[in-house]
Amino acid sequence: MLRATAALAAAPLAGCGLFDREDPERDDPLDPLLAATVRLAAEYDAVIAAQPALAERLTPLRDAHRAHAKALAQLIGRPASSLSASPVPSSPPGDPSAALAHLQAAEKAGQDQAAAACLAAPADRTALLGSITAARATHQEVLR
């Protein structure tokens, strides 16, 4: 089903890259963004586990990153296994304000990465990438 949807989305774009997307072994320019998005959700998991008092505020943002990862995986024809995170390399800061600043920096870097991907993308990918870019900007508002 995932593969069929990806093929359908790619269909109007005859020409280079069309068949590449069908092959899960081939690299896609959005693979790094997908991996970073999964990692971003995992960063939130780590902070929520360490700071339960922040859970109510952070859970909708964590869920948004998960939804973005799912949409990206579907767009580029990656299996659900691409959505499981490797453990976050470093443990999050111990106090709440440092933890929020940590996430703020991660969101800013993530916004820049998504914006660059949006500017470089073919037309049929721009809407999702634009939404992801904008969502990360709004997350920084809520983390402030």
Add this chain to the structure above:
Amino acid sequence: MTTAAEVLAAEHAAIYAYGVIGAHLTGAAATAARDAEAAHRARRDALGRQVVAAGATPTPADPAYALPFPVTDQASALRLAVQTEERTGAVWRSALATTSGDERQAALDALVDCAIRATRFRRAAGVTPATVTFPGRPG
């Protein structure tokens, strides 16, 4: 296919909406509405120049626009501000696919700005969560 003329029409409508919104807000919310209106005017002016540069005539604003619901107080004014930013952001988002280079950058900046303002007005209105998962996506 979203054209500069369609985005221009959305910005005209947003500027009209802020005229109504601003009349029902005070304090920090009124300042935020004024700043939002100024931002939409700047986008409108840039779009107008772009349309002229392309050899066309920019469509002027309509004298009035139908509002989606009556605006009678601070709560309904904030609700219209949120909806105005959501709708304008959606038009900019669809313009991403029909632009490239500097024009796409401008459309992305506009989408981001609309999404941030929508979040600020949701917070001012006490809406939680103040964010949406896919800003600019219709429905």
